[in-house]
Amino acid sequence: MGLAGSNKYSASPNTLFRRLAQLCCALFFPFFMGNGAFAACQPDLMVRLASETDAAYLGEGIYESTARVQSRSQPAYPGLPAQFRVLVKNAGDQPDRFLLTAPGSSAAVTVSYLDAAGVDRSAALSGGGYLTALLAPGESLFLLVRVTPAAFTAGASYRVAVTAVSVGEPLAVDQAKTETIACLGTAAVIVSAPPDGTGAPGVVVNYPYTVTNVGNADNAFALSATLPGGWRGELFADDGAGGGVAGDGIRQAGEIRACLGTGNLAPGAPYRFFLAVTVPESAADGARAESLLAVSGDGASGTDRVDTTAVAPVVVLSEGVRNLTRGGIFAPSADAVPGDVLQYRMAVTNGGSAPATSVTIDSPIPAGLTVAADSLLISLASTGEGAPCAATECGLARIEQGTLTAQLGAGATSAAGGTLPPGRTIYLFFKAQIQ
Incomplete structure (x- = not known):
């Protein structure tokens, strides 16, 4: 055409x-x-x-x-x-x-x-x-x-x-x-450049690499990876072991053969492997490590740098109280005398980059308070007013024997907390009178 x-x-x-x-x-x-x-x-x-x-x-x-x-x-x-x-x-x-x-x-x-x-x-x-x-x-x-x-x-x-x-x-x-x-009568090599990745603490992030001999003669290339302290990087062949497909760039469970070199490569021949970076268990949300992959052959060498960022939940609990009898806004504390009615607010926020799971609260009610019946509210709004948030989205809460117990997040049950996405805040409110 x-x-x-x-x-x-x-x-x-x-x-x-x-x-x-x-x-x-x-x-x-x-x-x-x-x-x-x-x-x-x-x-x-x-x-x-x-x-x-x-x-x-x-x-x-x-x-x-x-x-x-x-x-x-x-x-x-x-x-x-x-x-x-x-x-x-x-x-x-x-x-x-x-x-x-x-x-x-x-x-x-x-x-x-x-x-x-x-x-x-x-x-x-x-x-x-x-x-x-x-x-x-x-x-x-x-x-x-x-x-x-x-x-x-x-x-x-x-x-x-x-x-x-x-x-x-x-x-x-x-x-x-x-x-x-x-290329002119000399060795040359091309190293692919996979995109940067993320992973939760303890997770292995796999980067597929391809090294190609673009020289005009056979060559063999040594492979090595350098990472900062606390981070571990290993090189594994993309050989399809364990039922996978060799060279597909998707690491299978059986692809565990370590590789330190490509072996002999003819002109134009590629070699495929993985750089497996383990995010430290202690890594905080946003921690980042740069991995340096080095490829060295006879008369030709190349490098690539790839960043791995740790993504983890960061659950923060903040508390406030306001005096409903005298008026006022939520603050860390409130002036009150016996007989005054207070409203307490607990804010649970996931400030991290990954979903928080099994989110629960177990907090005693301050002494000297009588909790108002039916005043317990779970909400996505910070005002303490309005309709409650659906249990399927925000979870469940109860006050029994002087203790507030809550299982929060999507999918929560009375026995286990649910999932709180990054950036989401769930509020719990209850009213009590000072004795």
Whole structure:
């Protein structure tokens, strides 16, 4: 399938009249169909190496105005440029055209963009943009992106991004990126960069890594990880042991074979493994550790840094009281004399970054008070007035034998506390008269 080269046309008055009538019909039909007649517009860019099959396309269903996930890397050698295939698919539910833009050649690198017919569309893409033919929903076309470095400085990197914008909806954008590594008779290695992660104290956070030999000779790479004190990092092979799939980036329970190196890798061969970071049991909410992964081979090395942040609940209990007889606001204490009626407030807040579970309160009632019947209230409001919070959402409470007992949070029962999400506060109120 080719790309449309122009959206210009000449027309006679009769032709213009017919086109105007068609336009009126096109506008008239959605008027009677309602809002449902207007369909969504969305380009979907995908990228793979030219040497791979279509099953290797990366980025389907991912829409990034700046490519992070849908990005592929490949080495280039003198006389052997890096080649990628970029697919643009109409992921909307109406026919649409897409404006493709991409950088052009420079003194450092030559870039060409060939359509399915082999026609170089570089001038259009790097200029005002290239407008595709009208694509039906689900229909696609591709460009062959060829990147040739002009000077082969070992390890030099050239990034070329292709951006697609919907003509039907200019806010619908997607981007795919290619990275070319220049190699000249020297070793080179690429280390993937997984995103930062989080974990509760005591939890193991697994980071999938891929080390690729992008040199032009066999090489073996040693692997090591360095973490700050109190944090533990281990390296395990992504070998599919225990029923998993080797190299899938998802650590299975059986993948426990430690790895200190990749073994011998042919040019272009990858090695996949996990960095397993254990969050210390004593880690406070928000504690962070930077892990340094080091890869070292014959004449080539690389590193990556990844941050792990501890997420934990931080449950805080605060108390207040106000004198209802004399008036006043909730404060840590209140002036009162026998006969005055006080209202007590207990606020339970999860100020951490993870849900708090099994939230319970067991607090004695101050001496010298007679608790007013039916005054116990559980609420999400701090005022002490209004309707109570539903037990399924906030929990249960009771006062028996001079003690306030509460099981708080969603899913709480009379025997166990429930779950309190981060940032949520539950209030308990009761009224009592001073004897």
